[in-house]
Amino acid sequence: MANKKILIVPGDGIGQEVTAVGKKVLDKVAAKFGHEFTYDEALIGHVAIEATGNPLPEESLAKMKASDAVLFGAVGHPKYDNDPSAKVRPEQGLLKMRKELGLYANLRPIKLFDELLAASSIKPEILRGADILFFRELTGDIYFGDKGRKNNGDTAYDVAEYSRFEVERIGRKAFDAARTRRKKLCSVDKANVLETSRLWREEIQKLALEYPDVEVEYQFVDATAMLLIKDPCRFDVVVTANLFGDILTDEASQIAGSMGMLASASIGDGTGVYEPIHGSAHDITGKGVANPLASILSAALLLDISFGMKAESELVIHAVDQVLKAGYRTRDIADATTAPEMILGTDAMGEQVLSHL
Amino acid sequence: MANKKILIVPGDGIGQEVTAVGKKVLDKVAAKFGHEFTYDEALIGHVAIEATGNPLPEESLAKMKASDAVLFGAVGHPKYDNDPSAKVRPEQGLLKMRKELGLYANLRPIKLFDELLAASSIKPEILRGADILFFRELTGDIYFGDKGRKNNGDTAYDVAEYSRFEVERIGRKAFDAARTRRKKLCSVDKANVLETSRLWREEIQKLALEYPDVEVEYQFVDATAMLLIKDPCRFDVVVTANLFGDILTDEASQIAGSMGMLASASIGDGTGVYEPIHGSAHDITGKGVANPLASILSAALLLDISFGMKAESELVIHAVDQVLKAGYRTRDIADATTAPEMILGTDAMGEQVLSHL
Numbered sequence: 001m002a003n004k005k006i007l008i009v010p011g012d013g014i015g016q017e018v019t020a021v022g023k024k025v026l027d028k029v030a031a032k033f034g035h036e037f038t039y040d041e042a043l044i045g046h047v048a049i050e051a052t053g054n055p056l057p058e059e060s061l062a063k064m065k066a067s068d069a070v071l072f073g074a075v076g077h078p079k080y081d082n083d084p085s086a087k088v089r090p091e092q093g094l095l096k097m098r099k100e101l102g103l104y105a106n107l108r109p110i111k112l113f114d115e116l117l118a119a120s121s122i123k124p125e126i127l128r129g130a131d132i133l134f135f136r137e138l139t140g141d142i143y144f145g146d147k148g149r150k151n152n153g154d155t156a157y158d159v160a161e162y163s164r165f166e167v168e169r170i171g172r173k174a175f176d177a178a179r180t181r182r183k184k185l186c187s188v189d190k191a192n193v194l195e196t197s198r199l200w201r202e203e204i205q206k207l208a209l210e211y212p213d214v215e216v217e218y219q220f221v222d223a224t225a226m227l228l229i230k231d232p233c234r235f236d237v238v239v240t241a242n243l244f245g246d247i248l249t250d251e252a253s254q255i256a257g258s259m260g261m262l263a264s265a266s267i268g269d270g271t272g273v274y275e276p277i278h279g280s281a282h283d284i285t286g287k288g289v290a291n292p293l294a295s296i297l298s299a300a301l302l303l304d305i306s307f308g309m310k311a312e313s314e315l316v317i318h319a320v321d322q323v324l325k326a327g328y329r330t331r332d333i334a335d336a337t338t339a340p341e342m343i344l345g346t347d348a349m350g351e352q353v354l355s356h357l
Numbered sequence: 358m359a360n361k362k363i364l365i366v367p368g369d370g371i372g373q374e375v376t377a378v379g380k381k382v383l384d385k386v387a388a389k390f391g392h393e394f395t396y397d398e399a400l401i402g403h404v405a406i407e408a409t410g411n412p413l414p415e416e417s418l419a420k421m422k423a424s425d426a427v428l429f430g431a432v433g434h435p436k437y438d439n440d441p442s443a444k445v446r447p448e449q450g451l452l453k454m455r456k457e458l459g460l461y462a463n464l465r466p467i468k469l470f471d472e473l474l475a476a477s478s479i480k481p482e483i484l485r486g487a488d489i490l491f492f493r494e495l496t497g498d499i500y501f502g503d504k505g506r507k508n509n510g511d512t513a514y515d516v517a518e519y520s521r522f523e524v525e526r527i528g529r530k531a532f533d534a535a536r537t538r539r540k541k542l543c544s545v546d547k548a549n550v551l552e553t554s555r556l557w558r559e560e561i562q563k564l565a566l567e568y569p570d571v572e573v574e575y576q577f578v579d580a581t582a583m584l585l586i587k588d589p590c591r592f593d594v595v596v597t598a599n600l601f602g603d604i605l606t607d608e609a610s611q612i613a614g615s616m617g618m619l620a621s622a623s624i625g626d627g628t629g630v631y632e633p634i635h636g637s638a639h640d641i642t643g644k645g646v647a648n649p650l651a652s653i654l655s656a657a658l659l660l661d662i663s664f665g666m667k668a669e670s671e672l673v674i675h676a677v678d679q680v681l682k683a684g685y686r687t688r689d690i691a692d693a694t695t696a697p698e699m700i701l702g703t704d705a706m707g708e709q710v711l712s713h714l
């Protein structure tokens with residue numbers, strides 16, 4: 001039995017709806033196992049800009065640093081997407097949070113629940129058995145380098161950067177994880193073109209010497225984008241840079257049937273942050289149809305990784321599995337054979353999971 | 358009837374085997390339509406480094422500039438991939454060729470031959486009707502910006518850059534193409550993070566005003582990587598930056614059943630270059646099993662785009678279609694139902710196509 005402070009950071013769009021369900025799940029787990037979880041909330045993204053003018057107010061950051069873990073929603077708003085010249089943007093809050101909390105490792109487990117085989121656009125015989133753990137580097141690359149305009153604003157630039165230290169620390173986490181799994185690591189880069197990728201590959205090659213029991217392969221990012229769909233089962237642990245990881249994990253969501261199923265853990269020097277990989281999804285915001293399972297599975301990752309509560313985490317995953325086995329679906333994971341009465345909204349899906357805890 | 362000078366640039370790995378077949382197809386077309394095609398050859402990539410120390414010898418470049426079109430193979434060699442610190446690399450030849458010939462627009466048509474529905478890892482009901490034309494910018498972005506090391510070699514950097522002029526000229530080509538098709542354009546960027554993407558989006562938004570008949574949508578690259586698999590039929594023309602185009606088109610090869618089917622045209626200020634999107638594939642080099650259809654379809658694009666020979670081009674595509682309809686497959690596009698005697702090697706597949714011309 002433990003005392004823990006959890007910060008709920010819903011952010012924008014469906015972030016509000018899904019983290020509310022994730023929180024209920026954490027609450028029920030605490031009650032069941034006799035833990036004491038206390039909660040606070042903080043603003044980020046568009047809602048923070050609206051309230052304070054700042055996409056990550058100091059107060060939010062302070063609360064994050066003071067908490068034992070953060071359950072995060074999403075950030076983003078179409079308003080800024082359509083206005084490329086906006087100076088203050090919701091995503092700045094997310095990126096600043098990652099940098100300030102030192103969240104250099106983003107873990108994205110991609111695993112298909114058997115019941116969702118039919119929901120994927122990929123053939124079942126290709127998918128069956130797929131189980132990939134992505135390590136996406138999260139505080140470097142072209143996301144955080146210098147960027148701006150020159151030549152009177154007629155040229156834009158973004159600088160990608162990696163230091164050996166940055167590659168080594170994420171590489172080590174990925175190798176360590178591979179050891180506990182099927183002992184295969186695929187490092188993804190574009191070393192035939194990029195200098196950052198060549199440094200990346202040098203560092204992974206060095207680390208490989210320390211992990212002779214892990215089988216390492218190197219793939220280019222373009223080939224990987226193809227192989228993930230053609231033969232997802234060939235991958236075990238995949239480690240890659242920030243931008244490549246952003247693209248490849250969204251693509252890989254199709255392996256899991258839907259983006260609405262995928263959770264991620266961002267860890268590093270301090271407080272861990274747990275969030276769905278789906279975004280703010282303004283097209284369905286407020287309609288009560290968002291899939292809360294990614295937030296619930298993010299809560300499961302939080303319990304496991306930040307609190308070391310393995311049994312609690314497994315119970316949550318098991319509950320999700322039971323609900324899917326019982327035939328319940330949200331819209332995004334329903335298929336042609338799903339009966340209309342089995343298609344649930346956000347809260348009803350949450351209730352189903354709670355009833356299995 | 359026309360006189361044309363075609364330069365064959367096989368490059369590395371299976372490039373040799375497949376361009377030999379592409380050339381035979383061009384030859385047969387010339388005979389049939391009474392054209393006179395004369396051929397020359399030039400070195401690039403690893404084979405050029407071995408012969409001259411230079412991945413793109415001056416002589417090769419001069420021959421390219423002096424020819425009416427180039428049929429290209431592939432470049433690359435595992436030797437350099439495993440040695441991130443190699444100073445001279447095959448890919449430098451390819452990139453230099455693109456820059457020197459001003460090949461700023463890379464067209465990659467993704468269309469499934471109905472017969473290959475079964476060869477894809479994506480479900481047939483998702484694929485049916487997919488028909489996408491990618492415009493990948495090819496002479497800018499992080500491929501051509503400054504790159505290097507600093508901090509005593511402990512940090513690597515790559516600079517991505519785009520000027521308004523560069524975005525506008527590729528954007529215009531994409532809008533023009535959309536007009537001749539289903540009048541839909543999707544511009545892909547990462548404008549929520551990258552300054553180059555924001556400039557990209559600004560320029561596409563400006564162009565959109567000139568093309569009120571074309572329906573434009575803007576997507577982030579991560580979402581696009583997901584949507585391509587989830588719902589490929591929603592796309593018509595897609596325009597994107599060099600690096601994103603590299604990744605997304607390789608991924609999209611799965612829509613066409615195999616990378617071995619996909620041709621591309623690189624065009625711009627001078628001689629056009631036509632090449633498969635597959636690489637040098639050293640794992641199957643010299644085995645005679647490479648799929649020559651991408652090179653044959655590259656020859657078809659060459660006839661159409663560089664020579665304006667529409668009928669000739671269509672005949673080639675039709676011949677490929679007939680061969681697939683007759684049930685012939687190379688290994689990469691065979692499926693569980695393909696009888697062993699219908700699985701052909703590179704040359705035998707080429708002969709089948711020739712017999713339909």
Ligand SMILES: CC(C)[C@H](C(=O)O)[C@@H](O)C(=O)O
Pocket residue numbers: 075076091094246277279549550579
């Ligand atoms: C919102 C955006 C800045 C973010 C990213 O690119 O990292 C998102 O796509 C993600 O993957 O968490």
Ligand SMILES: CC(C)[C@H](C(=O)O)[C@@H](O)C(=O)O
Pocket residue numbers: 192193222432433448451603634
């Ligand atoms: C070989 C490599 C440099 C090249 C690229 O990245 O452009 C290739 O992947 C391609 O798509 O033509």
